[in-house]
Amino acid sequence: MTNFQNELEEAYAYCEKIIKRHSKSFYYAFSTLPKPKAKAVYAIYAFCRIADDSVDEHGNESEQWQALTKLENQLRLFEMNQEPNTLLWIALRDVFNRYDMKIQPFYDQISGQKTDILFQSPRDINELEHYCYLVAGSVGLMLLPIIATNERESLEEEAVHLGIAMQLTNILRDVGEDYRDKNRIYLPDSLRRKEGYTITDLQNSLINNSFIALWEELATRAEELYDLFQNKINAFDEDSQFPVLLSSQIYRGILGAVRKNNYNCLNKRNYVSAIEKQRIYRSVVTSTVRAESHKLEA
Numbered sequence: 340m341t342n343f344q345n346e347l348e349e350a351y352a353y354c355e356k357i358i359k360r361h362s363k364s365f366y367y368a369f370s371t372l373p374k375p376k377a378k379a380v381y382a383i384y385a386f387c388r389i390a391d392d393s394v395d396e397h398g399n400e401s402e403q404w405q406a407l408t409k410l411e412n413q414l415r416l417f418e419m420n421q422e423p424n425t426l427l428w429i430a431l432r433d434v435f436n437r438y439d440m441k442i443q444p445f446y447d448q449i450s451g452q453k454t455d456i457l458f459q460s461p462r463d464i465n466e467l468e469h470y471c472y473l474v475a476g477s478v479g480l481m482l483l484p485i486i487a488t489n490e491r492e493s494l495e496e497e498a499v500h501l502g503i504a505m506q507l508t509n510i511l512r513d514v515g516e517d518y519r520d521k522n523r524i525y526l527p528d529s530l531r532r533k534e535g536y537t538i539t540d541l542q543n544s545l546i547n548n549s550f551i552a553l554w555e556e557l558a559t560r561a562e563e564l565y566d567l568f569q570n571k572i573n574a575f576d577e578d579s580q581f582p583v584l585l586s587s588q589i590y591r592g593i594l595g596a597v598r599k600n601n602y603n604c605l606n607k608r609n610y611v612s613a614i615e616k617q618r619i620y621r622s623v624v625t626s627t628v629r630a631e632s633h634k635l636e637a
Contacts, residue, residue: 350429351378354385361388367616368586372486373578379438379485382430387478389427390448394455395521403456411449418442438484439491447477455523463529464560467510468503470525475506486579497571501583504564505590511558512593515544515605530556544605551602558594565591585623592619 358381359366369380393406413423422428434440451473461467479498483491487498510517510525517523518541531537534556536549565587572584592611597604611619 346429347433350426350433351381353426354378354381354430357381357388358384364589364611364616365586368582368589371582371585375437376485376579378430379434380482382427382434383478383481383485385427386431386445387448387481390452391474394452400456407449407452407456411446414442414445414449434485438488440484441480444477444480447473448481451475451477458521458523460524461527463527464557467507467525467527467557471503471506471510472499475509476500476502478502486583487575489576490574494571494574497568497574500564501568501587504561504568505587507557507561507564508590508593511554511561512597512604512609514541514554516608518542526553526557541605546602546605554597554602554604558597561594562591581623581627584627585620588619588623589616592616 355366355378358369362384365384369377371377372380390407390410393410394403397403397406413428416422417428417431422432451470454470454473461470476499479500479502480495483494483498487494514526517525524538524541526536530553534549534553536547536553540547540550568587569584572580575583589611592615593609596609596611596615600607600609603609
């Protein structure tokens with residue numbers, strides 16, 4: 340191996356370590372991609388994790404802005420082919436060399452993190468979904484050139500749908516944690532008023548009919564978006580359909596976990612168990628095989 344190849348392998352190993360540590364579900368799904376594609380996904384995840392940590396891992400607003408501004412400046416240098424010679428940017432440069440990537444979703448991701456520094460509860464579902472686009476729908480657009488090489492343009496809407504659905508799922512899983520640890524309420528003001536669920540109720544970790552109705556309204560929207568994405572799964576690259584569908588179904592399973600725990604997402608961490616992941620895995624295998632059979636018959 341040349342020094343460059345060694346450096347590149349080290350860069351991708353660094354990115355893989357980040358996704359493995361921070362998102363077992365994503366790693367579980369995307370590690371089934373062909374290795375070159377999996378590495379590209381790891382690099383994109385690492386960028387998004389570093390952007391997210393710029394806000395969540397710093398204690399005050401000044402440090403958050405400093406960390407996020409540093410990343411944004413590095414992205415601008417990257418856009419001009421003048422990025423720092425660090426592991427993240429070495430890996431991302433290789434991704435941009437191998438795939439027909441667009442830079443704008445990376446800036447959108449940073450814009451989403453800026454909204455968390457200047458956080459205000461969304462007034463309505465439209466504001467919430469715009470935020471979800473910035474921090475997660477943008478990720479779907481980043482991944483498209485890797486997992487839909489021939490249909491990237493036509494699948495942009497579905498990629499955004501999946502990202503928004505996943506972020507809504509995150510929000511519905513972390514209602515209590517976001518309020519308790521970050522003083523953030525992502526539940527839209529208009530929906531809270533409509534269902535009669537107050538901030539005092541949230542402070543008291545009250546799970547009542549109002550909370551369940553509010554939670555289910557957002558969960559139903561997330562499930563609608565998962566369905567819209569899944570309807571187009573056959574348009575993605577054949578070698579990517581299984582991992583993409585698997586990741587979406589595992590994430591969707593978080594909603595079922597919250598329901599199973601009687602909607603306790605205020606002081607309980609909900610997750611998809613290993614047994615449930617295996618069930619989802621088998622289900623996705625079955626649906627993928629069935630789709631292949633229908634394709635051959637046609």
